[in-house]
Amino acid sequence: MKTTLAKPGETPVKVLAALTFVFCAYLVAAGQPALGVGDTFPSLSHFTFEGDPLPELKGKIVLVDFWASWCAPCKETFPLLEQLHHRFSKKGLVILAVNEDKSRMAMAEFLKEYPVTFPVVRDSGKKLVAKVNVPGLPTSYILDPNGKVLAIERGSRIAQNRKEFIARVEQFLENNEKAP
């Protein structure tokens, strides 16, 4: 009878190779690859959110901002996003803030201090943020009307280069207007 067991002399190498493979497979399965520029953003309609209803996104440039009340740079980016919303919403920019707080109260308190008029939803199940594998908070993903990622902006950089960020958004909007 043929057996599949390894010979005693070759045991450690084979076993360790198998274990390494299992471990690597586990690590790969545990972490989603981070979304990059040019990738397709997950469809928001596939996720369940608390809070405001999802806005109409068809034909719009969409800025999805991941934030949390405990994130210090969010206190700087939120007023900037509000400013962008007022300035560019008529030109086709939709801002959607996705909150990642564990507590709904924490989000509400933050919004009292930094009120905004663009839609804010709460990703209470952390499904979207895990799918996108956001590198840090806050992070903004600027999407074209087809859901392709045009740019990924990290909060600290947005706050440091406000003018550059606004100019970039404006450029995306102009390109979208020119597109057939």
Place this chain on the structure above:
Amino acid sequence: MNGQISSRAANSGLPAGRLAKALAFQLALFLGAFAVLLGCSGCVNVRPWERDALADYTMRPDRDPVTGALREHMWFSREASNGGRSVGGGGCGCN
């Protein structure tokens, strides 16, 4: 299993008892290594959206000015001629 070991023992020319011991060692090694690797999976990074506890005010080392001043004093008193974090001194502990 006994049949397999006998068959393997016959093929390899090793005594059945020795082969059984080797297989038991192989199994123990496999389980041990697997347990170690499974433990390593606890060393994953905290995801950015799970860092709320780390960002909490109570996690700040400078949250209490009095404690901070006391720590600073002890630091520069005990760290000899380096003078502590930001204050120059001889480490005599006399301040």
